[in-house]
Amino acid sequence: MEKLERYIEAITKDLYIDDFNIKEVQMRLPARKHYWVAKLIDAKIQKGKLVAQKLSLKESLIPGIIEGSSIRLTANSAAHAADKHETVQAINKSIRELEFIIEYLERAEKIFASTSFDIKNIIAINQMEQL
Numbered sequence: 783m784e785k786l787e788r789y790i791e792a793i794t795k796d797l798y799i800d801d802f803n804i805k806e807v808q809m810r811l812p813a814r815k816h817y818w819v820a821k822l823i824d825a826k827i828q829k830g831k832l833v834a835q836k837l838s839l840k841e842s843l844i845p846g847i848i849e850g851s852s853i854r855l856t857a858n859s860a861a862h863a864a865d866k867h868e869t870v871q872a873i874n875k876s877i878r879e880l881e882f883i884i885e886y887l888e889r890a891e892k893i894f895a896s897t898s899f900d901i902k903n904i905i906a907i908n909q910m911e912q913l
Contacts, residue, residue, distance in 0.1 A: 822887035829880040836873045
């Protein structure tokens with residue numbers, strides 16, 4: 783979850799807007815949107831790779847589990863036993879973490895999309911205060 787915490791901190795900094803940095807935020811907003819969409823796509827690619835790695839690992843573990851068992855196991859029972867293997871568990875944990883990151887980045891993408899409107903509203907409020 784360390785990566786998610788870093789992303790939260792970085793996005794919080796990217797979306798911090800005050801009267802002094804409003805122009806800077808507006809100018810770099812397209813680049814920041816691009817950056818975070820790239821991170822989202824990268825997380826989805828990593829998740830896909832981990833899912834494929836998990837399936838491959840399980841397929842390689844199943845024959846060993848069946849042969850090493852003192853009782854006769856079906857392939858389905860061996861697959862359940864393979865799910866309990868520590869390497870598969872570690873991959874499952876990584877997949878869950880990536881799912882949280884993906885969900886967060888998808889929501890952050892929506893926030894970034896509405897930031898232009900937020901900045902426009904801030905500017906309008908500032909103009910009304912000056913009148």
